[in-house]
Amino acid sequence: MIRIENVSFRHRTVPILSDITLTIDKGGVVALVGPNGAGKSTLLSLVARLQPLQMGNIQIDGLPVDATPGRQLARVVAILRQDTTVASRLTVRELVSFGRFPHGRGRLSAADHAIVDAALARFDLADLAGRFIETLSGGQRQRALVAMAFAQGTDYLLLDEPLNNLDMYYARELMRALRAAADENGKTVVIVLHDINQASAHADRIVAMKGGRILADGAPCDILTPDMLEVVFGLRAPVETIGGKPFVLHQL
Amino acid sequence: MADRRLLALAAAALLSALAFLLIGLKGNIAFVLELRLLKLAALMQVGVAIAISTVIFQTVTGNRILTPSVMGLDALYLFGQMLMVFLLGGVGYVSLDPQVKFAVEVMVLMVLASGLLLPMLKRRLDMGLMLLAGVVFGVLFRSLYSLLARLIDPNDFAVAQTASFANFNAVRTDLLAFAAVVTVLAAVLAWRARHVLDVVSLGPEAATGLGVNWAASVTGLLLLVSALVAVSTALVGPVAFFGLLVAALAERLVVTRRHARLLPAAALTGITVLVGGQTLFQHGFGSATALGVVIEFFGGLVFLLLLVLGSRS
Numbered sequence: 001m002i003r004i005e006n007v008s009f010r011h012r013t014v015p016i017l018s019d020i021t022l023t024i025d026k027g028g029v030v031a032l033v034g035p036n037g038a039g040k041s042t043l044l045s046l047v048a049r050l051q052p053l054q055m056g057n058i059q060i061d062g063l064p065v066d067a068t069p070g071r072q073l074a075r076v077v078a079i080l081r082q083d084t085t086v087a088s089r090l091t092v093r094e095l096v097s098f099g100r101f102p103h104g105r106g107r108l109s110a111a112d113h114a115i116v117d118a119a120l121a122r123f124d125l126a127d128l129a130g131r132f133i134e135t136l137s138g139g140q141r142q143r144a145l146v147a148m149a150f151a152q153g154t155d156y157l158l159l160d161e162p163l164n165n166l167d168m169y170y171a172r173e174l175m176r177a178l179r180a181a182a183d184e185n186g187k188t189v190v191i192v193l194h195d196i197n198q199a200s201a202h203a204d205r206i207v208a209m210k211g212g213r214i215l216a217d218g219a220p221c222d223i224l225t226p227d228m229l230e231v232v233f234g235l236r237a238p239v240e241t242i243g244g245k246p247f248v249l250h251q252l
Numbered sequence: 253m254a255d256r257r258l259l260a261l262a263a264a265a266l267l268s269a270l271a272f273l274l275i276g277l278k279g280n281i282a283f284v285l286e287l288r289l290l291k292l293a294a295l296m297q298v299g300v301a302i303a304i305s306t307v308i309f310q311t312v313t314g315n316r317i318l319t320p321s322v323m324g325l326d327a328l329y330l331f332g333q334m335l336m337v338f339l340l341g342g343v344g345y346v347s348l349d350p351q352v353k354f355a356v357e358v359m360v361l362m363v364l365a366s367g368l369l370l371p372m373l374k375r376r377l378d379m380g381l382m383l384l385a386g387v388v389f390g391v392l393f394r395s396l397y398s399l400l401a402r403l404i405d406p407n408d409f410a411v412a413q414t415a416s417f418a419n420f421n422a423v424r425t426d427l428l429a430f431a432a433v434v435t436v437l438a439a440v441l442a443w444r445a446r447h448v449l450d451v452v453s454l455g456p457e458a459a460t461g462l463g464v465n466w467a468a469s470v471t472g473l474l475l476l477v478s479a480l481v482a483v484s485t486a487l488v489g490p491v492a493f494f495g496l497l498v499a500a501l502a503e504r505l506v507v508t509r510r511h512a513r514l515l516p517a518a519a520l521t522g523i524t525v526l527v528g529g530q531t532l533f534q535h536g537f538g539s540a541t542a543l544g545v546v547i548e549f550f551g552g553l554v555f556l557l558l559l560v561l562g563s564r565s
Contacts, residue, residue: 045457048461050457050461070463072463074461079461081457081461084457085314085454087454089503089507089509090510098451101447101451101462101463105448106448106451149461
């Protein structure tokens with residue numbers, strides 16, 4: 001369980017997050033949505049202790065993120081940020097195997113290799129395993145990074161806009177893979193999404209943020225209503241229900 | 253493939269060492285051999301120290317055209333040396349035990365370098381800013397150096413000056429044993445940190461996510477780099493682009509950025525280029541002093557090439 005209590009965060013004098021309290025139960029896919037500058041990425045990076053906590057506290061499975069040794073936390077939670085740069089002359093397999101670092105400090109056992117292979121297979125990277133990262137397209141690189149986070153083998157997976165650069169096919173494949181990881185392996189996936197319909201189709205719960213606050217929190221069918229969209233995104237759009245799931249026709 | 257190339261590199265390094273020792277061996281063989289062995293040990297150390305420090309520095313900064321010397325670290329070392337001459341006087345400086353002096357210099361450099369660079373490395377800055385800062389640092393320390401040089405008396409200046417030019421022909425064999433301890437220790441530490449270095453190359457956020465304590469690791473690595481720079485600068489003087497040349501060559505030879513391969517490859521390349529080049533110049537061209545110039549020339553070309561290629565992508 002991720003427990004976020006009274007977390008506020010400011011960048012110099014600009015408030016980014018104001019008094020956020022949120023509890024995310026173990027297992028399932030939770031989507032963070034909201035307009036640009038809502039504080040979604042900041043919240044995610046605070047949970048993953050990438051930035052120091054200024055106010056409030058955050059616990060993952062009872063471990064306070066600001067006081068737990070980094071190594072221990074790295075076996076519980078994995079994060080993928082939006083703009084991870086990868087040095088050249090690394091193969092996809094090498095990159096994905098870096099995900100095993102928290103477990104063997106770089107020494108790969110047979111079990112580690114099996115996990116890396118499984119991650120490569122799950123994200124459709126087996127054919128690309130020997131390729132250098134710099135020879136990949138943006139979308140392929142993105143999948144390799146997700147596979148690295150997945151290979152970390154943590155119960156909690158935090159992904160900041162992983163659908164960037166992905167085409168329709170791979171965006172859906174990635175969401176399905178994450179859904180499967182949640183359903184089959186009991187993983188908890190917290191994912192920042194811009195495509196609200198992906199959130200509706202694949203997430204169990206949507207948390208809508210704006211201006212550093214949580215405006216709405218609930219199942220997709222409760223959140224994706226024309227009124228709520230106007231409050232959160234400031235746009236009116238029709239919502240249609242297809243197969244029991246609400247879809248926003250924001251292009252119209 | 254990487255392993256076979258590493259073996260080939262090791263063979264090349266060994267070959268150049270043997271050539272350095274054995275070519276043109278005549279006269280009092282025992283005496284000449286001893287002299288050459290000492291010089292070989294010094295050159296190998298310099299090659300290893302510069303290669304490893306450059307690779308580590310590039311990994312930490314996430315930047316392929318930065319080297320400790322581009323960032324003005326060796327200028328800082330020379331400034332420290334001049335400061336000591338200034339404070340103690342030429343006679344006082346010379347009468348210091350060279351090993352004590354060296355130990356003090358190494359520590360001063362480690363403290364100054366981490367004090368200056370750590371705030372910049374806490375977050376990775378973009379390349380332009382780092383380069384600019386490095387150039388400014390370098391100019392600052394060189395100016396301070398020449399300011400002090402103008403203030404001291406000419407005899408003292410002569411003492412300080414012998415230390416401030418790269419000279420592969422007149423290496424400081426008196427510091428050899430002490431420097432060897434530092435180099436070997438640093439090389440062992442770098443080797444043990446090879447997996448951490450792999451992760452550090454992903455940047456502060458990804459490394460933290462993988463459980464690396466960024467601030468602590470970067471501090472440790474930077475101290476390691478400072479110690480290695482001090483070793484090489486003390487033994488042969490400042491060399492600007494040699495590290496860049498060696499790191500770029502090694503990375504292309506073993507075609508990987510994994511440090512388990514890259515570190516030994518860079519060290520072996522450093523030895524091969526330095527020892528092999530020295531042999532070539534001593535016996536092939538007659539004037540061995542030119543090696544420093546030639547290495548800097550090619551290193552500078554590599555620097556420009558990387559700059560041009562880097563700005564395109």
